[in-house]
Amino acid sequence: MITLSVSGLQDWRECPRKWAILHYFRKEIEPSKEVMVGQVIHKTLPLAKDFSGSVEVFLNRVASSLETIGLRKSERKALIQALSAVNWPAFMANKETEKYFSRRIGDVLFHGYVDCLDQKMIWEWKTTRRNDVPRQAHVEQAEIYAEILGYPEARLVYFNWRTGQATAYRVVPEQSHIEEIQLVGSQIADALKKGTFARGLSCASCKAIKYCATMDF
Secondary structure, eight states, X not given: OEEEOHHXXXXXXXXXXXXXXXXXXXXXXXXXXXXXXXXXXXXHGGGGGGOOSOHHHHHHHHHHHHHTTTOOHHHXXXXXXXXXXXXXXHHHTTOEEEEEEEEEETTEEEEEEEEEEOSSOEEEEEEESOSSOSOHXXXXXXXXXXXXXXXXXXEEEEEETTTOOEEEEEEOOOSOOHHHHHHHHHHHHHHHHHTOOOOOSOGGGXXXXXXXXXXXX
């Protein structure tokens, strides 16, 4: 059975070799600054659910964590400003965070982590310094999670560490992704059987390209 996630689906679509490098051979690539900021937020925000102090003290702890990854003072200040738009301890009450799920879809085991959910809604947190949001990859992620978990809609919440703004977008699944998930699972199984993976068209911007020349595909 093929195990697949949203990132795996998107990586395969972009370049089968990239999928093999990251998800089969499990090579590591250096994360971007945006990814590192997101990792800190995803590790820290769930703590708000059980935090008994003030929101200000909690956000100061977030700021300290951000300093360890080299975020400039102005960027930390902007991100804390954006995060301050939400009363986190109150918002997190009666919600699950970092919820793992797995579902069998044909011959594919599809899995992932949902940032936050309750009985009515899914929320996905995103940190960015860009203005071109919502990004299509994030919309697709929210659509897939809502479809697989049986939710009518989801929310994408962006915290901008350049402008200091928090913006939420409503995502309603407009098309099913089940067929593509099954198709990609079949393509991956076939590639694994043959031991060959096609090269995509975005090599110049691919951070996994350094492995292409040294690995036997």
